[in-house]
Amino acid sequence: MVASTLSEVARLAGVSPATASRVLNGSARKPGPDIAERVRSAAESLGYVPNAQAQALAKSSSGLIGLIVHDIADPYFAAIARGVQEAAREQGRMVLLATTAGAPADEREAVAAFAARRADSIVIAGSRSARPEDRQGNAGLAAELDRYCRNGGQVAVVGHGVVGAASTEGYHVVTVPNEELAAKLAAELAASHHGHFVIIGGPAGLFTSDDRIRGFQRGLADTALPPAEIIRTEFTRSGGFDVGIALAARIKASQAAANTSGDTKRICIFAVNDVMAIGAAAALRAEGLRIPRDAIIAGFDDIESLRDFRPPLSTVHLPLEEIGRQATRRAGETAGENAVPPAITGHVTLRRSTEGAFPAP
Amino acid sequence: MVASTLSEVARLAGVSPATASRVLNGSARKPGPDIAERVRSAAESLGYVPNAQAQALAKSSSGLIGLIVHDIADPYFAAIARGVQEAAREQGRMVLLATTAGAPADEREAVAAFAARRADSIVIAGSRSARPEDRQGNAGLAAELDRYCRNGGQVAVVGHGVVGAASTEGYHVVTVPNEELAAKLAAELAASHHGHFVIIGGPAGLFTSDDRIRGFQRGLADTALPPAEIIRTEFTRSGGFDVGIALAARIKASQAAANTSGDTKRICIFAVNDVMAIGAAAALRAEGLRIPRDAIIAGFDDIESLRDFRPPLSTVHLPLEEIGRQATRRAGETAGENAVPPAITGHVTLRRSTEGAFPAP
DNA sequence: CTGTTAGCGCTTTCAG
DNA sequence: CTGAAAGCGCTAACAG
Numbered sequence: 039m040v041a042s043t044l045s046e047v048a049r050l051a052g053v054s055p056a057t058a059s060r061v062l063n064g065s066a067r068k069p070g071p072d073i074a075e076r077v078r079s080a081a082e083s084l085g086y087v088p089n090a091q092a093q094a095l096a097k098s099s100s101g102l103i104g105l106i107v108h109d110i111a112d113p114y115f116a117a118i119a120r121g122v123q124e125a126a127r128e129q130g131r132m133v134l135l136a137t138t139a140g141a142p143a144d145e146r147e148a149v150a151a152f153a154a155r156r157a158d159s160i161v162i163a164g165s166r167s168a169r170p171e172d173r174q175g176n177a178g179l180a181a182e183l184d185r186y187c188r189n190g191g192q193v194a195v196v197g198h199g200v201v202g203a204a205s206t207e208g209y210h211v212v213t214v215p216n217e218e219l220a221a222k223l224a225a226e227l228a229a230s231h232h233g234h235f236v237i238i239g240g241p242a243g244l245f246t247s248d249d250r251i252r253g254f255q256r257g258l259a260d261t262a263l264p265p266a267e268i269i270r271t272e273f274t275r276s277g278g279f280d281v282g283i284a285l286a287a288r289i290k291a292s293q294a295a296a297n298t299s300g301d302t303k304r305i306c307i308f309a310v311n312d313v314m315a316i317g318a319a320a321a322l323r324a325e326g327l328r329i330p331r332d333a334i335i336a337g338f339d340d341i342e343s344l345r346d347f348r349p350p351l352s353t354v355h356l357p358l359e360e361i362g363r364q365a366t367r368r369a370g371e372t373a374g375e376n377a378v379p380p381a382i383t384g385h386v387t388l389r390r391s392t393e394g395a396f397p398a399p
Numbered sequence: 400m401v402a403s404t405l406s407e408v409a410r411l412a413g414v415s416p417a418t419a420s421r422v423l424n425g426s427a428r429k430p431g432p433d434i435a436e437r438v439r440s441a442a443e444s445l446g447y448v449p450n451a452q453a454q455a456l457a458k459s460s461s462g463l464i465g466l467i468v469h470d471i472a473d474p475y476f477a478a479i480a481r482g483v484q485e486a487a488r489e490q491g492r493m494v495l496l497a498t499t500a501g502a503p504a505d506e507r508e509a510v511a512a513f514a515a516r517r518a519d520s521i522v523i524a525g526s527r528s529a530r531p532e533d534r535q536g537n538a539g540l541a542a543e544l545d546r547y548c549r550n551g552g553q554v555a556v557v558g559h560g561v562v563g564a565a566s567t568e569g570y571h572v573v574t575v576p577n578e579e580l581a582a583k584l585a586a587e588l589a590a591s592h593h594g595h596f597v598i599i600g601g602p603a604g605l606f607t608s609d610d611r612i613r614g615f616q617r618g619l620a621d622t623a624l625p626p627a628e629i630i631r632t633e634f635t636r637s638g639g640f641d642v643g644i645a646l647a648a649r650i651k652a653s654q655a656a657a658n659t660s661g662d663t664k665r666i667c668i669f670a671v672n673d674v675m676a677i678g679a680a681a682a683l684r685a686e687g688l689r690i691p692r693d694a695i696i697a698g699f700d701d702i703e704s705l706r707d708f709r710p711p712l713s714t715v716h717l718p719l720e721e722i723g724r725q726a727t728r729r730a731g732e733t734a735g736e737n738a739v740p741p742a743i744t745g746h747v748t749l750r751r752s753t754e755g756a757f758p759a760p
Numbered sequence: 761c762t763g764t765t766a767g768c769g770c771t772t773t774c775a776g
Numbered sequence: 777c778t779g780a781a782a783g784c785g786c787t788a789a790c791a792g
Contacts, residue, residue: 039459039517041550043785054763059787070761085546090515091452091461092785095768098400100452105496111481111720113474113704120472123498132512135466135494137484151493154451156400185446189402275707313704320707343474343674346636346681348709359472404769415779420771431777453769456784764791769784776779 042084051080063088094156103131103366104152104160108140113341114311114358118163118196121362129370131158140164142175149182159192159369163362165273166198169243176201183209194369196361198245210368212361214382216246216338217253219354223308223336223386224257227352230394231334233303235266238281238318239310240273247273250310250338266308278314282321289333290325305333306392312337312344312353319351319391334392340384350389357382403445412441424449455517464492464727465513465521469501474702475672475719479524479557482723490731492519501525503536510543520553520730524723526634527559530604537562544570555730557722559606571729573722575743577607577699578614580715584669584697584747585618588713591755592695594664596627599642599679600671601634608634611671611699627669639675643682650694651686666694667753673698673705673714680712680752695753701745711750718743 048058053073061074062081068074080086094100103126107115119135126133134157136148145162152160160183167176180202183193187208194210195203203209227235237254240247255265269284271277289305296303309315315337319329329335329349340355361382368379409419414434420426422435423442429435441447455461464487468476480496487494495518497509506523513521521544528537541563544554548569555571556564564570588596598615601608616626630645632638650666657664670676676698680690690696690710701716722743729740 039461039519039551041514044787045785055786056764056788057762060762063786068761073762085549087511087514087546087550089456089517089785090512091455091517092768093787094452095450095456095770096785096787098768100400109481110471110484111474111477111703113472113477116472116474116477119496120470120498123471123496132516133496135480135484135496137481150448151451153402153448155493156450156452158400185448188446189448190400316707323709342472343704346677347707348684405771406769416770417772417780418778421778424770426771429777434778450769453784454771456786457769457771459784762792764789766787766789768787771782771784773782774780776777 041089042086044086044088047077047081047084047086050084051077053077062086063093098156100156100158101131102134102152102155102157103129103370104134104136104148104155104157106136106138106145106148106160106162106164108138108164110135110137112313113343114313114339115163117342117358118362121359121364122161122366124359125363125366125370129366131370138164140167142167142172142179146175146179146182149179149186153182153186153189153191157191159194159366160186161194161196161362161365161369162200163196163365165240165244165246166195166200167241167243167245168201169241172243180204192369192371194365196365210365212365212368212382214356214361215384216249217256219384219386220250220253220338221257221260223338223354224254225261226386226388227306227308227336227392228258228261228263231304231306231392234305235263235308236285236305237266237268237308237310238278238314239268239270240277240314241270244273247310254308271314273311273314275313275317278309278317279321282318283325285318285333286322286325286327289322289327293332304330307333307335309335309337312339312341312351315351315353316344316347319347329391330393336392340387349391349393352388352390352392354384355387356384402450403447405447405449408438408442408445408447411445412438414438423447424454459517461517461519462492463495463513463516463518464490464731465495465497465509465516465518467497467499467506467509467521467523467525469499469525471496471498473674474704475674475700476524478703478719479723482720483522483727485720486724486727486731490727492731499525501528503528503533503540507536507540507543510540510547514543514547514550514552518552520555520727521547522555522557522723522726522730523561524557524726526601526605526607527556527561528605529562530602533604541565553730553732555726557726571726573726573729573743575717575722576745577610578617580745580747581611581614581699582618582621584699584715585615586622587747587749588667588669588697588753589619589622589624592665592667592753595666596624596669597646597666598627598629598669598671599639599675600629600631601638602631605634608671615669632675634672634675636674636678639670639678640682643679644686646679646694647683647686647688650683650688654693665691668694668696670696670698673700673702673712676712676714677705677708680708690752691754697753701748710752710754713749713751713753715745716748717745
């Protein structure tokens with residue numbers, strides 16, 4: 039990568055580099071119109087493209103914003119990324135992307151890389167974890183973030199703060215009311231469902247998953263119901279699928295028993311995110327079971343590209359794009375104590391996958 | 400963003416900046432082990448983070464790769480982005496993201512921004528267009544790309560080359576056999592379907608859409624069938640939905656007629672991409688029609704997150720991630736005439752949405 | 761309003 | 777093997 043430089047433009051226009059800089063890149067002082075025109079056409083004819091690296095070096099501000107996600111192809115992160123991208127554009131910044139599969143060590147590396155590029159701010163999406171195996175990784179990540187913030191960087195984390203991160207300056211958390219919303223979902227479900235509840239959760243220690251589980255249990259308790267059974271698996275479609283297969287066997291067995299006993303209870307499955315719910319639903323279907331006839335199921339996130347599934351999935355709507363936007367804005371504010379950011383809210387969306395309690399035949 | 404500098408580290412270690420640079424960042428010459436250790440610990444204690452901008456300035460190579468997509472939240476682009484991200488990581492580069500909604504003017508801007516940041520290479524995903532209203536935008540984009548390439552940049556475009564781009568040096572096109580695969584799809588469909596064919600296409604001028612339409616028609620012709628009717632709409636789910644509604648009305652009308660005449664032909668719908676197909680399918684369902692009973696339907700792309708739809712969508716599988724990877728590799732090669740890149744291939748995947756020709760009752 | 765002079769942080773000849 | 781010096785391309789005080 040080479041290109042003509044400011045000095046070349048200046049020479050061609052017969053002015054000093056400083057003047058050329060003033061007309062070509064924004065400056066408070068505006069050179070005379072004649073000179074300006076000369077410079078502009080010189081730049082045009084040389085195909086001048088300002089070197090952002092050099093600019094950044096000179097003004098120590100890169101116009102870059104780093105985004106860390108587990109997997110950009112996951113619709114959850116893709117939606118957040120869209121919001122981040124949008125807000126970045128408003129701020130006149132470009133987005134640097136890093137994917138880490140959620141491994142704290144990789145996240146640390148990504149933060150270091152962003153710091154090296156002098157990104158003005160960093161947005162971290164994706165569930166934090168307190169799993170023992172992530173202890174060390176989290177500590178490293180926290181240290182790296184601390185350093186970044188101390189150097190004047192702005193960080194916004196979606197969901198929960200990074201374990202161990204202590205920075206007060208420049209460290210923002212965009213809180214998502216996972217627990218509260220899960221409780222609400224449980225309450226609404228409990229109103230019309232009178233059978234057993236099963237939660238398909240992610241690995242213990244994943245904050246997002248744990249919060250949603252806790253909230254759901256609380257919602258049940260508030261309705262004077264016993265806690266649901268919890269089955270843990272991967273935080274993915276395939277994790278949901280595996281558990282779905284196991285549940286299908288159980289459902290069939292209990293249906294067989296009911297046939298003779300007259301008992302007709304359906305179970306209600308709550309998967310802690312939509313992709314897991316879809317996986318579980320696919321498994322039930324693969325096993326010949328139907329939803330909501332043989333079991334009802336709900337998810338969380340309200341992923342847009344999943345809206346056309348049949349039966350439509352009951353879930354909790356989260357404004358993913360808005361979350362991305364807000365994280366970006368928070369991390370992009372000019373230090374000052376800007377307007378209180380509107381809290382992120384969501385809402386329960388009941389659809390056909392948890393439709394009314396009509397007993398199995 | 401401030402941070403400790405190489406010179407600070409050097410001073411602390413009691414060596415020259417040059418030496419510090421040699422030990423901290425890769426260099427052919429390796430300083431003595433004692434010195435090296437001293438420098439390393441100085442860096443550690445100062446929390447030194449190399450300034451990539453400055454490095455880039457000094458060696459004129461940024462380690463950046465620019466990616467342009469229409470919309471990162473679209474699963475098609477998200478999948479490609481994943482591949483790009485992966486390959487970038489292998490190359491030790493970071494991905495800069497720009498979204499443009501397919502507007503050539505925005506794409507031009509993005510290319511300029513990447514060029515300004517001295518990105519080593521640029522990957523452009525997303526359908527090119529030859530629509531009249533894009534004429535000017537395309538010309539601008541082509542000019543910008545030409546300049547970028549002339550300055551030593553590498554460009555890889557997915558699908559079709561940019562209209563008017565003439566660069567020979569550093570300009571790569573990852574060809575996707577859209578036409579050929581669409582023809583194959585038509586042939587396979589024609590083998591078992593004996594009714595009317597309708598194509599739901601994107602706006603005329605969109606290369607991807609046009610190629611797929613042309614291929615499908617050719618496939619039909621090769622089977623001695625008359626060309627399908629073409630209905631054009633937006634290249635999105637909602638475009639597909641709208642057309643689906645219209646088609647539903649038509650299907651119902653013809654079913655009513657068939658009731659009296661005894662005629663029982665189903666129509667076969669080919670939507671030029673999966674999201675449009677899903678939209679159309681949703682519309683039919685919303686109108687009380689069932690697939691494949693009342694109409695059969697096929698898409699294109701084989702988007703992973705759509706695999707759980709019912710009925711499973713017949714489509715053409717495209718190795719999206721691989722396409723992203725390959726584009727990135729092509730644009731990342733060191734000029735030399737590397738191994739011939741394996742051509743991108745796909746395959747027809749018939750599923751239940753186009754299941755056998757059992758006449759409506 | 762313009763030009764001159766220093767750097768921003770790092771790499772890289774070229775001497776020592 | 778190390779250090780000194782000269783930039784990479786641009787901006788930002790200062791002078792004129």
